[in-house]
Amino acid sequence: MSDTSFSREYLQRRSFIELSARDRAKCLFDSGTERELAGSFDRIESPWLPMQDVTPQADDGCIVMRGTIKGRQAVVIAIAGAFQGGSIGEVSGAKLTAALDLACLDNEKGIPTSAVLLLETGGVRLQEANLGLAAVAEIISSIVALRQHAPVIAVIAGTVGCFGGMSMAAGVSSYVVMTREGRLGLNGPEVIEQESGVEEFDASDRTLIWSIAGGQQRYDQGLSDVLVDDDADKMAKTIQELIAKGVPAVHRSEQVDLYRSRVAALDPSRQWDPEELHSWASKKKEKNL
Amino acid sequence: MSEFTGIRGRAWFKALTGQESSIQGDPPSVLTTDALIGDDKGRFLCVVPDPGGRFPCARRGEVGLEEAYTLAARVREVTNADKDGKKRPIIAIVDLKSQAYGRREEIAGIHLAAAAAADAYATARFAGHPIVALIVGQAISGGFLTHGYQANRLLAFDDDGVLIHAMHKEAAARVTRRTVAQLDKLAETVPPLSYDVRDYAKLGLLYKLLQVANPQNPGASDISLVRGELIAAIQDARKGSRDLRTRLDSEGARSARKASRLARARLEEQWKEQAFTTASSY
Amino acid sequence: MKACWRKIVEQFEFNYPAKRKVPKKSHVGVVGSGDLEVLLEPAEGPEAAVRIRTSAEGFKTTWRAVLDRFFSQYDGAARIEINDAGATPGSVLLRLQQAVEASER
CATH class of the missing domain: 1.10.287 (Helix Hairpins)
Structure with missing residues (x-):
């Protein structure tokens, strides 16, 4: 890259989503406290990808880092969206679950440890199908176990978004942090179009996609707790604040009666304008950072 | 294939509980009842097709918004009721197409609905409820994650009508740019890709494969066998750990x-x- | 997901003479479309060894040429592993240089 002239303001803002998964994880810690576990040189690769003509990655696209955030113990697990669409395979899934379980054990031993999940993922890796799906079930279980002790923060920042089973992992987390660039949904647009037809969902309609699953919308309808600019420093500060806040009194996915009654009040005989659901947002939301 | 989804679920729900109805106020697509299983009163749950359902994309046995929140509510009801007493078993009968694929579903945050159901099951399991999933038909993708996959013990019929997978075969072939025949061939050497429940059993996730003579119209001997296996699985779950470690060990x-x-x-x-x-x- | 049916992951190994020890290991890159990851470590013996795994078939001579060029400048006794997802020769050289910089920083 050549030294073309960027504005000073632009240069001072360090993009979070342009960082590699490893650097995203790193920038959240108190400088120098982070250590990567089961990293690239441990070479725990997917055994299934080479059988299917796909080059594996030495860390299977899952980075686990441990250290302190504002002096508190934390583990950050970053999925690399650039490798296989951030899909969850056997190894990446096992690393995620193990990291959550180890944090849970530390909490039980009296060492408060929070978890931050940087989710850039389309969901289950199809080349590892059933082992990916099983891994997602285990990830969900381990989040539910850990969040009793310490907050589990799901961050959906990059343009890959968070889809498939991993959107459920975000759903059971203590907090969901998004950027305007991030998207959150169970089914990606292509899958819906394929399964239910183009009249149900036109996957080429970018405006439609962002109006439904984009960070701004998810925040406006109360399905995301914080909306952050694409800025590494602001992201780090947000994470610090949420960790300091601790475990919420009630998790969103525990509020079954509330959401059930909201769904009951919807009129499914027509398609909706996503803005109609802004009424769901509670008034005491995080300030827009 | 898919038009038969739900027939088995309903048949087994009826065979094991003597009922086939929903709790009043719930959508007809979620069957819930408490029935005796061994010495325990267990909570049985099943998602079935409802052609008259409110949401058009969730009428053929998919787990949609209403199904997921109903499951979550009916599981949480049990965890709350048994808070200070004996934790009753929860039996998830699984025969479902998938999660619902629709625009309304995405707008209303079906990921949260699905998460709420998985959360309710996991929370019940950590509270000490033995949870057994009885897979009698299809168990696909987000639908299975929502209903069944959080169980302590997974039981499945050893039968060609049982399908446990991350994606329907035709869709998987399209996405990976292979033919269905190529996918089947590849699955012979890559077990997690296989659509055969016997290959799934090799992954170590299942507690047991059950031999049932007639999975669609169970007779007395089938029912008594399955009942016995459920009781055994419940007992084993009560003895074991509350997390999902058994699937890895x-x-x-x-x-x-x-x-x-x-x-x-x-x-x-x-x-x-x-x-x-x-x-x-x- | 562009998993093409006929392709296999190809593996090549090349060796080059080296003159000096490598200070420390380094890792750069990602196995994403048109990119690659490089794992560079100090080697035991007096030469450099490169192992390449790539899903782009039929480029052995190109790899040889790119590495010849790289090792005309680099004399570290490194064990280098490359996991490639179809990177161009330019990207390969860039990633190798980044890995070297990171290992000597």
Whole structure:
């Protein structure tokens, strides 16, 4: 890259989503406290990808880092969206679950440890199908176990978004942090179009996609707790604040009666304008950072 | 194939509980009842097709918004009721197409609905409820994650009508740019890709494969066999850990999930080492 | 997901003479479309060894040429592993240089 002239303001803002998964994880810690576990040189690769003509990655696209955030113990697990669409395979899934379980054990031993999940993922890796799906079930279980002790923060920042089973992992987390660039949904647009037809969902309609699953919308309808600019420093500060806040009194996915009654009040005989659901947002939301 | 989804679910729900109705106020697509299983009163749940359902994309046995929140509510009802008493078993009868694929569903946050159901099951399991999933038909993708996959013990019929997978075969072929025949061929050497429940059993995730003579119209001997296996699985779940570790420690997992076990062992080792170095540096 | 049915992951190994020890290991890159990851470590013996795994078939001579060029400038006794997802020769050289910089920083 050549030294073309960027504005000073632009240069001072360090993009979070342009960082590699490893650097995203790193920038959240108190400088120098982070250590990567089961990293690239441990070479725990997917055994299934080479059988299917796909080059594996030495860390299977899952980075686990441990250290302190504002002096508190934390583990950050970053999925690399650039490798296989951030899909969850056997190894990446096992690393995620193990990291959550180890944090849970530390909490039980009296060492408060929070978890931050940087989710850039389309969901289950199809080349590892059933082992990916099983891994997602285990990830969900381990989040539910850990969040009793310490907050589990799901961050959906990059343009890959968070889809498939991993959107459920975000759903059971203590907090969901998004950027305007991030998207959150169970089914990606292509899958819906394929399964239910183009009249149900036109996957080429970018405006439609962002109006439904984009960070701004998810925040406006109360399905995301914080909306952050694409800025590494602001992201780090947000994470610090949420960790300091601790475990919420009630998790969103525990509020079954509330959401059930909201769904009951919807009129499914027509398609909706996503803005109609802004009424769901509670008034005491995080300030827009 | 898919038009038959739900027939088995309903048949087995009826066979094991003597009922086939929903709780008043619930959508007809979620069957819930309490019935005797051994000495226990167990809660039975099943998602079935409802052609008259409110949401057009969730009428053929998919788990949609209403189904997911109903499951969550009916599971939480049990966890709350048994808070201070004996934790009753929860039996998820699984025969479902998938999650619902629709625009309304996405707008209303079906990921949260699905999460709420999985959360309710996991919370019940951690509270000490033995949960058994009885897979009698299809168990696909987000639908299975929502209903069944959080169980302590997974039972499935050894039958061609049983399908446990991350994606329907035709869709998987399209996405991976292969033909269905190529996918089947590849699955012979890559077990997690297989659509055959016998290959699934090799992954070490299942507690047991059950031999049932007539999975669609169960007779008395089938019912008594399945009932016995459910009771055994419940007892085993009560004795075992409340997390999902058995799926990684099973004999099958020791070979099929070797990489998972290695990743976990390495992380545990380095986590401990790091705790040691941090402690000694002070 | 562009998993093409006929392709296999190809593996090549090349060796080059080296003159000096490598200070420390380094890792750069990602196995994403048109990119690659490089794992560079100090080697035991007096030469450099490169192992390449790539899903782009039939480029052995190209790899040889790219590495010849790289090792005309680099004399570290490194063990280098490359996991490639179809990177161009330019990207390969860039990633190798980044890995070297990171290992000597």
